[in-house]
């Protein structure tokens with residue numbers, strides 16, 4: 238952790254506390270989407286075929302994790318998934334019909350997320366997979382394939398299920414671990430031991446899966462010792478990719494988080510130290526950092542994309558930039574068909590009602606048509622700052638027909654202060670470079686270019 242002195246990190250962490258800064262999984266962030274979309278208009282705009290990346294949401298989980306920010310429903314009864322997958326199939330089929338998309342659709346990547354998609358029984362997985370893939374064909378190539386998220390619970394993620402998923406063509410599995418420490422797990426209501434995860438990974442590897450692991454920093458009672466032990470354990474597991482997400486404590490939005498004592502949440506200084514510690518450990522063990530919070534091996538398609546500056550921050554964390562377009566199905570699923578964002582209805586009851594009415598189940602207020610200004614700032618925030626860690630002004634000028642220094646004069650004035658604090662380097666006329674220490678505050682740097690938030694108080 239040699240980037241800068243500890244008192245300096247403390248000072249920066251207090252000044253640039255990330256607590257109220259968006260994760261920038263999209264720009265504009267979803268709380269600013271507010272352009273109601275008429276279904277006929279939607280159909281007119283999006284009838285040209287499916288985008289290369291499809292997301293299917295499976296909302297049911299067996300137990301609630303208190304830190305969770307996903308759209309999920311908790312049930313001990315797997316029959317709820319019978320109802321859900323029927324509706325998911327109907328939505329998929331109806332949406333394709335409504336868009337006039339016929340026959341087999343060639344897509345590059347299909348991801349099942351949740352919730353806990355592996356909570357589906359084998360029969361349910363087989364049934365919904367058959368229905369969806371009756372209209373889909375995967376094309377070959379980099380970043381192509383089927384991936385699935387999983388809770389590392391052997392009762393749910395059985396050998397039989399892994400075999401089935403492999404037989405169905407799934408090649409990537411993301412195991413949510415967060416932290417192995419018992420006290421932390423108890424506080425967030427999770428339970429997974431290192432032994433269990435080792436066994437699951439061995440089985441997954443036997444069936445040819447690439448294994449991704451999700452960790453989380455900033456969790457209750459998490460200190461440097463706890464995270465260090467967990468990261469070292471994960472490194473021993475030799476995953477193909479690790480995502481190190483930050484815990485966001487918003488109990489006013491996510492009621493289950495009220496079960497987590499606020500006093501147990503690490504402060505902004507500790508959070509930065511946690512991120513730095515994990516970074517150093519992964520770096521020392523040959524992992525390459527991609528973007529803000531992903532660590533991969535050098536044969537990973539994400540790393541290859543990084544070398545070619547093709548990585549993009551998005552709702553999956555980071556992805557290979559296939560023109561960034563994707564479409565989501567299922568309650569709460571988000572889509573980006575190219576010219577804007579929209580989210581499906583979150584509540585299952587209302588989602589089912591919309592599907593019964595043969596409507597495309599879009600949440601009315603959760604749509605946003607990108608303006609030219611949004612596109613420009615989206616490029617600067619999600620691509621230049623949060624993916625490439627540098628803004629190449631000439632490229633932006635060429636791509637958007639602007640003169641960067643004139644267009645972003647107020648932002649450049651704000652960046653002077655960040656340069657003074659060592660977060661960016663403005664010395665090159667053509668490139669704004671995020672520094673090594675600045676990478677830990679990259680969301681703050683991005684925030685300077687966000688016109689949706691009132692930033693009058695920012696940096697005061």
Ligand code: SF4
Nearest residue numbers: 298301302305307352
């Ligand atoms: S963290 Fe995952 S398993 Fe836990 S409640 Fe959320 S979606 Fe379900």
